[in-house]
Structure formats: structure tokens, C-alpha cells
Amino acid sequence: MTTVFHIFSSIILVYFFLLNSLYLFFIILSAFGLNRYKHINAFINFKEIFQMPLVKPISIIAPAYNEENSIVESARSLLSLEYPQYEVIVVNDGSKDKTLQKLIKAFDLKKTKWVFRKSVDTKPIKGIYKSLSNPKLIVIDKINGKKADALNAGLNISHYPLFCGIDGDSILEKAALLKMVRPFLEDPERTVAAGGILKLSNGSEVRTGQVTKVRVPRNWLARFQILEYLRAFLGGRLGLSMLRSSLIVSGAFGLFRKDIALKCGGYRAETIGEDIDLVVRMRKYLHEQRISYRIAYIPDPICWTEAPETLKSLANQRIRWHQGLIETITYSKKMLFNPRYGITGLFAMPFYLIFEMVGPLIEATGYTLFAAMFFTGNINHPFALFFFLLAVVFGSLLSILSVLLGEHSSRQYPRMSYVFIITLFSFLENIFYRQFISVIRTKAFFDIFRGKQEWGAMKKKGFSIANQKQ
Amino acid sequence: METSLIITAYSLIFLILLSISLFLYIIVRRIVLKYNKKRFMRRYQSIEKDILRLITFPQLELSAEIARKYQSYPNVLTKVLFDYIEQIEGLGKDQLKKVFDYALKLKCLKDIYSRRFIRRLKATHLFVVFSEPSEAVHIMRLLNDKPLVRLVAVNALSRIRTSQAISYIFQAFERDPPSNARTYINILFGLGQNIEHFVRMYIMKPLPLEKLGLLIELTGAVPLRSLYQDIIVFADHPDKEIRIKVARAVGKMHIPHSYETLERLSQDDAWVVRAQAVKSLGKLKDHRALDILTDALFSPFWHVRYNAGYSLASMGLPGLKRLKAIAKQKKDPYASDMATMVMDEIVYSEGMEWARS
Numbered sequence: 078m079t080t081v082f083h084i085f086s087s088i089i090l091v092y093f094f095l096l097n098s099l100y101l102f103f104i105i106l107s108a109f110g111l112n113r114y115k116h117i118n119a120f121i122n123f124k125e126i127f128q129m130p131l132v133k134p135i136s137i138i139a140p141a142y143n144e145e146n147s148i149v150e151s152a153r154s155l156l157s158l159e160y161p162q163y164e165v166i167v168v169n170d171g172s173k174d175k176t177l178q179k180l181i182k183a184f185d186l187k188k189t190k191w192v193f194r195k196s197v198d199t200k201p202i203k204g205i206y207k208s209l210s211n212p213k214l215i216v217i218d219k220i221n222g223k224k225a226d227a228l229n230a231g232l233n234i235s236h237y238p239l240f241c242g243i244d245g246d247s248i249l250e251k252a253a254l255l256k257m258v259r260p261f262l263e264d265p266e267r268t269v270a271a272g273g274i275l276k277l278s279n280g281s282e283v284r285t286g287q288v289t290k291v292r293v294p295r296n297w298l299a300r301f302q303i304l305e306y307l308r309a310f311l312g313g314r315l316g317l318s319m320l321r322s323s324l325i326v327s328g329a330f331g332l333f334r335k336d337i338a339l340k341c342g343g344y345r346a347e348t349i350g351e352d353i354d355l356v357v358r359m360r361k362y363l364h365e366q367r368i369s370y371r372i373a374y375i376p377d378p379i380c381w382t383e384a385p386e387t388l389k390s391l392a393n394q395r396i397r398w399h400q401g402l403i404e405t406i407t408y409s410k411k412m413l414f415n416p417r418y419g420i421t422g423l424f425a426m427p428f429y430l431i432f433e434m435v436g437p438l439i440e441a442t443g444y445t446l447f448a449a450m451f452f453t454g455n456i457n458h459p460f461a462l463f464f465f466l467l468a469v470v471f472g473s474l475l476s477i478l479s480v481l482l483g484e485h486s487s488r489q490y491p492r493m494s495y496v497f498i499i500t501l502f503s504f505l506e507n508i509f510y511r512q513f514i515s516v517i518r519t520k521a522f523f524d525i526f527r528g529k530q531e532w533g534a535m536k537k538k539g540f541s542i543a544n545q546k547q
Numbered sequence: 548m549e550t551s552l553i554i555t556a557y558s559l560i561f562l563i564l565l566s567i568s569l570f571l572y573i574i575v576r577r578i579v580l581k582y583n584k585k586r587f588m589r590r591y592q593s594i595e596k597d598i599l600r601l602i603t604f605p606q607l608e609l610s611a612e613i614a615r616k617y618q619s620y621p622n623v624l625t626k627v628l629f630d631y632i633e634q635i636e637g638l639g640k641d642q643l644k645k646v647f648d649y650a651l652k653l654k655c656l657k658d659i660y661s662r663r664f665i666r667r668l669k670a671t672h673l674f675v676v677f678s679e680p681s682e683a684v685h686i687m688r689l690l691n692d693k694p695l696v697r698l699v700a701v702n703a704l705s706r707i708r709t710s711q712a713i714s715y716i717f718q719a720f721e722r723d724p725p726s727n728a729r730t731y732i733n734i735l736f737g738l739g740q741n742i743e744h745f746v747r748m749y750i751m752k753p754l755p756l757e758k759l760g761l762l763i764e765l766t767g768a769v770p771l772r773s774l775y776q777d778i779i780v781f782a783d784h785p786d787k788e789i790r791i792k793v794a795r796a797v798g799k800m801h802i803p804h805s806y807e808t809l810e811r812l813s814q815d816d817a818w819v820v821r822a823q824a825v826k827s828l829g830k831l832k833d834h835r836a837l838d839i840l841t842d843a844l845f846s847p848f849w850h851v852r853y854n855a856g857y858s859l860a861s862m863g864l865p866g867l868k869r870l871k872a873i874a875k876q877k878k879d880p881y882a883s884d885m886a887t888m889v890m891d892e893i894v895y896s897e898g899m900e901w902a903r904s
Contacts, residue, residue, distance in 0.1 A: 116665040132733075192881075192888040194849040207892070262733070266726045266757075463555040470562040477569045484573055493577060500570050 082446065082455050089443045096432050097471050100308075103316025104478045107376075110319050111311070111485050114376050133261060134162035135254055135332070136240045138231030139247075140224050141167055145174040147246045147383075149183040154286025155243075156211055160254040165214050166231040171200075171221025180216050184208040191234070197343035199230040224328070225344035225351035232343050235335065242352070244329045246383050248278055248288060253379040257332045260373035269359060270333045271373040272318075272326035274310040274486065277303055278381035288381050293495045298391055300502045301510045302384040304476045311376065311482040312475065318374035322425035324360070324405075326372065328352035330380035337362070348408070350401015357409045357426075364418045378486060392517045399437070399521035406434050437518035444512065469507040476503035590623045598627055601646070602639035610642050614649030621651055625673065632676055647677045659685055668696050675703040683712050690719045697723070705734045708741060717745045725757035732761045736768055743771050750777055760792045767796025775800055779808050787817040794820060798827020806833045813839050822850040829858020834865060841869050845882045852882060856889035867893075 137155055141148050148167070155165045169177045180186060186206035193205075200222035208214040219230050228242050239261065243249070250256075253273070260268045279302075280294030294300060317323040326333070328351060338344075341358045348354045356372065363370045385391040406413075406429060413430060415422040450456040480499055483489055490496070597613045617624045624646070632643050647655075651673070658670035671689055678686060689700035701719055704712045720731045735742050742765075750762050763781060766774045775797070782793045794812045797805045809831065812824035825843045828836040840862070843855035859866035867890070874886040 113665070117668060190884070190887050190891045192853075192884045194853075262730060264726055265729045457549075457552075460549070460552050460555060463552065463559055467555055467559045467562065470559060470566060474562055474566045474569070477566055477573070481569060481573055484576065493574070496570075496573055496577065500573075 079455055082450050082453075085442075085446055086450070089439060089446065092439055093443075093468065096436065097475065099428070099432065100312065100475055101478075104312045104475065104482065106316040106319045107312055107482055108485075110315050110374075111376050111482060115485070132161055132258065133239050133265075134164075134237040135160060135258070136231070136235030136237040136335075137163060137165045137243060137254075138228055138235065138240055139165065139167050139243050140170050140227030140231070141172065141176050142170045142221070142224075142227075143172045143174045143176060144246055145172070145176045145179050148176050149179050150283070150286055151246055151248065152180065152184065152214065154248050156213055157251065157286055158249060158254050159251050160258075162237075163213065163254065164236060166217060166234055167214070168217045168219065168227040168231045170219060170224070170227040177216070177218055181206065184214055184216075185210045186214075186216055193234050195233055196339050197229040197232060198346070199226050199233065202230060205234065222346060223349060223351075225348055225354075226346045228351060229343045229346060232335065232338070238335050239332055240335050240338070241330065241332045242328060243331075243380070244382060247329045248283060248286065248381040249330065250379045250381075251287065253330070254332075256375055256377055256379055257330075260371070260375075261332070261334075264371055267369055267371040268334070268373055269337045269363065269370045270326050270331060270356065271375060272314070272323070272331045273375040273377060273379045275306060275327055275329050275380050275382050276378045277306055277384045279384050279386065281381070283381075291490055293490055293498050294384075294386075296386040297502075298388065298510075299384045299386050300498065301506050302391075303499060304479065304503055304506055306384075307479040307483045308476060311486065312479045315374055315376050317425070317428075318372065320424065321372075321420055322428065323372060323374060324356050324421075324425050324429055325353045326356050327380075329382045333359075345408075348401060348404050349397050350405050353401060354405045354408070357405050357412070357421075360421045360425075361409060361412055361418065364412075364421060376486060388513075392520075395514060395517045396521045396524060399434075399518040400525050402429065402434050403521065403525055406430050437515045438522060440515040441519040444515070469504065472507040472511065473503045476506065587623055590617075590620055591627060594620075594624055594627045598631060598643070598646075601642050602631070602635060605638045605642045607645065610645035611649055614646045618650035621654060624650055629673075629676065644677055644679070647673075652677075656685060659689065664693060664696070667692065668699065671696055671699040671703060675699060675706065678703050678707060683707055683709070683715065687715055690715065697727075701731060702734050705737055708738065710741075713738060713741060713745055717742075717749055720758070721749065721752070721754070725755050728758045728761050732765050732768075735765060739769060740771065742769070743773060746771060747774055747777055750774070756786055756789065760789055763789065763792040763796050767792075767799035770796075770800045772800050772802060775802050775805065779805075782808050782812055787815075787820055790815060790817070790820045791823045794823040794827050798823075798830045801831065803831075803833070806831060806835060810836070810839060813843065818846070818848040818851055821846070822848065822854050825851055825858055826854040829854070829861040832862060834862065837862060837865055837869060840866070841873070844873055844885060845879050852885045856885045859886075860889050860893055 137158075139151065139155060141151075144151070152165065152167055167180060169180070186208050188204045189207050191205035191207075200220040202217055202219045204218045206216040206218065208216075215234060217227075217230050217234060219227065231242075232240060239258070241254070241257070257271050257273060260271050276291075277294070277299060278288060279296060279299040280292040281288050282290035282292065293303065314323050314325065331352065333355070337359055338355065341355070341362045343355075344351045345354050345358070360370075360372075385394050406426070409426070412418045412422045413426050418426070447456075447461065451461070477500060480496070480503070490499070594613075594617050597609075597616070601609050601613060628643050628647055628651075632640060635643070655670045655673050655677075658666045659674065661667050661670070667689070671686070674682070674686060683704060686700045686703045689696050691697075692700065697719065701716050704716050716731070716735065720728065720735075723731070746762055746766060750759065750766075754762070759781075763778050765771070766778050778793055778796055781789050784790055784793070790812060794809065797808055797812075806828075809824050809828050813821055813828060815821050815824065821843065825840060828840060837859070840855045840859045843851050844859065846852050846855065856870065859870050862869075870886045870890055873882050874890060876883060
């Protein structure tokens, strides 16, 4: 029994060491990437794009499900972006609340007899509306079919060669499209997608569809998520993208080439992790066709989104994300360790499998093993205590490093007190939050085996209401 | 005490110290940055005051004096000059260039020849704004640099606008891989009619298809109407992408006798070429195209029908009458639906504006 415990604990220790070393490596890479981005963009005037004749127009597709509180504000924010030519397609995905009615009233929408080319299958469309007050806005009303289905409906209606999938509740910086489109201008043949950094809008002040004052939220769960987002976007994804291995272009804001996305069949309607799934299938297609490609990453905070503030909605969100990851990895398992798919098959996919997908399971096993060893007396108490503290401090160190990266990016939290709060939460995070997230993500495995899949839309406060409470 | 325990304990102490140091670094960095920002703003305001004086009362001596006074603060001076130079024209702009020449040019030139990529890139960006025709020789050297620096250099050359500078740009365009070609077109577009002679010359060269296509597209985007005869010879090109570009360019040129070319392209074997030709016919607003557009509305290809619908709408009343008739007929429901949609859009939204454009 003791030998079995030792073997398991050794595996977990090696895993712990590898995982943290990789994250540390990504953070170091990110620091270089961030520094390079800042210098390269010195003296660049993004508005020069307005004078260029060959800038590709963009279709923004924003699926909305029960978002009556924030949809009007979000649509206004999207319609006020700076870009030479774009359209905004809001897809009301069978909302049970007054999402559509609010849009009709706010933008003077009229039902049209729109004829469109069905490039990808979707649930039936009940109506297509155009705004009399703003010609850039199109609203699709359709039967509920999850986010991927809604995005496909938007793809069918869209006119332009680039499309940007965003969440209905996302707030984009005014220059977001100008910044995101740059890789498509610099390397138009190879660039197939571009993603950016997401920041949390919880607690911040939003006026006329723009984040005007950046603040740390009062809600503890949202504070933990600030650290997670910093780690994920500035540490992990930027580092991975420098290794050309990032599989995720966030569903909250990503820009794609429509022709490539359509050649891959658009979004896979059955999946709930539509963002990672599309990127993986695009990579698969491009490798199989031997087309040289590039997925760009813009280390600039250009999109703001609202994080869940209750344990239940947080759990739903994380289960959904993890189920999406499991589905995508298992769906594209052919790519794993397959040299035909280059770095995607040999590094990116295995990394996501071993450290992102299986990670929570191993972490939860570690906690269980620790408890079992403790109760059977197979534990070296001082070592266990030191090791636990080591894990906490190392986790915090990675978070503090991400905070430091955040300090180098623009739109940081302005007050000094915020740095204290975030640093304090980087320690607290390792004592309760991390374990909670691990358990929740482990639950995603069981749910998927039982065939349980939930859209689990989170209850949003809406930006305007969030402001009033500040 | 066990070795593993000792290692773990030391690791723990090391990590705690590292975390504390990082935290302190963040705090100190913030304080220093805040102080630097204040100092920067103070200097910025002081330089700005003098620059405004210089713009209001342009004097050569004053430029030299400002340059002497602030050359030890190159970053702040660069920022002020950069902020103002894009906003003004004429004598004031010349004065700002003089300040740059006196205070920053030497450093900038040194940086252009630097071994560090970022330093070279930044210096080239500055040259985009402050360069003079006589300085093209420095920028030319950068045309053999990394793609990013090369593109910035081409951008700088495009501002010089001399025949020699444009010739350098076209040479670089010919030499660069096709993946960069689109960026060149964006830069060349800004040069307007000045590029006509060069486009005529390069369009005849054996360029890769991507580059040829982009040059044809450029003739329509500027537009370079005198090159009409030169580009219509490509209407029979075996590559359909080139034929699409010809149809698009001709549509943008608004030349009355281009009808025959577009009519021919509207019968092309490739439906994508037909779709573009139909769209361009709509822009031409030639009533001889009514029958072609009516036929195109019954095409089995969605994009051809779609463009034909809007092109008919752009023909004014005769086009609208055709649309109305097609909407009523029951033989082809797809054509009927498309015609209904176009008319619907004209009534409710900006359809007419689209058609006009």
C-alpha cells in the first residue's frame, strides 16, 4: 500500500513540477512578447487604416441569449467602433426574456424579407431585422440552438470576408477592430485568425458603451477571476502563441477569415466549446491542405467582459468551458502526437490534453491521495506541510508575475490599493478558489460521461445596472 | 532532518523571498513611473509652450534655440514633435522639421543603422514623418531589412513622392514576396495619379499572379482611367482571379465604353467573374445592361443573383420596374425572393445608398 502511495505521489510531484515550470516558461516568453509589441507599435497611428483602399470589411456576430439587461448597451458599443466598413449582426438565440423587444425599440428595427445563402446548417430563423436608425445593424431572431448555432446563423447572413465572433455582453474598445485587423494587413495571405486580451468589466465604470474607469470589483469571486484572466491571457496564451501553439481564440472576441471557417464547416453546432473547437478544426484543415498559416495574438486589452459573481454561475461556466475542451480534444484526437499536424499535433494538442484537460483530474486525485495518506498514517507531516506551502507560494508567484505583466500592458488598475488587493487575493486563491475550480472541472468529466450538457447561461447584472451599484 | 525536507524548506524560503521582491518591485515601479510621468508632463508642457511659440512666429533661430534647449530630452521632444507635426501644414511644419533636424536627426540616423531591430524600427517610424526627399538614400538601405522595417521604409518613401522614391518603391514591390504585396498597394494608393507611369510599366512585366492582380485592382481603386486600355487586355487572362480584378477595376473607373468589356465578362465561364461583372455593370448605370442584369437575376448562383438584384436597383426606375416584374413572377422563386428583398431593402433602409455607391 505504501509503495502504491509513493508511486502515485511521485507522479503527482513530477506533474506539479512540469506544469509550473511550463507556466513559468510561458510567462517569461510573454514578457518578451509584450515588450516587443509595445516597441513595434510605438509611433503607429492605427487610424491610418481609414486611408487604405484594401482594408477588408468585418462582420461582427454577437449571439445573445436572455441578455435583456445588457444587449442594448452592448449593441451601442459595437455600433460606435472605429473601423472603415463593418456590420453588426446580433443573433437573438431564442431568448425567453425581452432581448428582441428591447433591440426593436432601441434601434427602430423592421422585419425584412432577407434572402441569404445557407453556407452552414442552423436552427430555423424566425426573422431578420434591419435598423432604420443605424444601417450597420442587423438582428436575427431564431430558434434556440446554443452559441455555435447562433454564430453559424450570423455567418450565413454576413456580407464580409472577415468575421468577428463576440459575446453579446462584451464591450470592445473603440479601436479594437483597428488593432485586431493589423495582422490581416501585414500578412494577409497567412493570417487566418486573431485574438486579443480580455479583461473583466466587473466593478469598472461603463458609459456610452465604453469602459471609462477601471476598478477592482468588490465581489471576491470576480477578484479571483481577475487573477485567472491575467494568468490566462498575459501569461499562458501569449506565451503559447509565441510558440505558435495557442488553440484558443476567445469566443468573447476573435477575428477570423470567413472563407477558411466556412471550408471547415463553420462552428460545430453540437459543441459548447465553439471557440477552441473552431480553431482546432481550422488548424487541422490548414495542416492537411499544407497551407502555411498564422494565428495572431494582440497583447492589448481590447475587450471587456462580465465575470460570474456567484458560485453557481461560476461553476456552470467552468463546467461548460471544460466540457468544451474535452469534446474538442476527443473530437480531434487524430491530431494528438501526430507529426502530420506539425507543432499543433506534437506540442499544442498534447499540452492541452495533459495539462489543461487532465490537469484538474490529477489535481483532484492529489487532494484525495493526500487525504488518504493522512488518514492511513502514510504521510511525512512536515514534508506534506512544506510541500503544501510550496504549492501555495509557487501558485502565488505565478499570479504575481502575471500581475507584473498586467502592469506592463495598458489600461491597468490605476490605484495603488488595487495592487495590494490583487496580490492578497493571489495568496487566498490557492487556499480555497483553486480547489473549488479543480473539483468543478473534474465534475465536467462525470457530466460528459453521463451525457449531461448544459448551456447554463449566467445571470448578468448588465453594465448599466452594474454602474448604478458603484 | 531528511534531505527532501531541507530542499523543500529552502525552496519555500526562496519562493517567498522572490514573491515579496516581485511585489515590492511592482510597488516601486509604480511609484517611479508615476514620478517619471509627472516629470515627463512637466517637460512636455514646457516644450509644447515653446513649440507653439515657434509655430505662431516661425523663425530659424528659434528652431535652433529650442533644439539646443531640449536635445537632452529626446523622448519628450520626439513626442511633442510627433503630436504636432501630423496636425499642421505649411511653414509651421517646416519649423518642426528644423527642430527635428537640429536635435534628433543625428540620433535617428544612428539608430537607423543600429543592429537592434526595435531601435531600427522606431527610428524608421520617425523617418516616416520627418523625412525629406534628399534623405531617401538612408531609407533605401532599409529596403533590404526585415519585412516589418522594410514596409515602414516603403511607407516613408511614399511620403517623399519624388519620381525616384516611387521607382524605389516599385523595385521593392517587385522584389518582395507576394505576401507583402497588399501592404504595398495600400501605400501606393496614397500616391494617387503619380504612380500611373510605373503601374503601366510594371503591369507588362512577368509578375506573379498575386502582384499582377493587385496592380490591376489598384488601377480601379485610385482610379487610373488612362490605364483602361492596358488592363482590359487581361479580361481574357486564363486565371479567373485576374479576370475578377479586371471586372472590379473597370467597374470603378466609370468609363462609358467599358460596357463591352463588362458585357463579355458577364458571360464568363466562372460564376465568380460573372458575379463581379454584374456588380460593376450596376455601377456603370448603362441602360444597355438591363437585359444582362435581368438574366443574371435568374442565375443558379446566389452571388450572381444578389449582385444582379442590387445592380438593377442602381439603374433607377427602369431597373426597379424589372425588379417588380421579377418579384411577381412565380417561375423562379429564387429570383422572385431576391428581387423582393432588394426592393424591400430600398424601401426600409439604406439600399438606395448602397445602389448609388
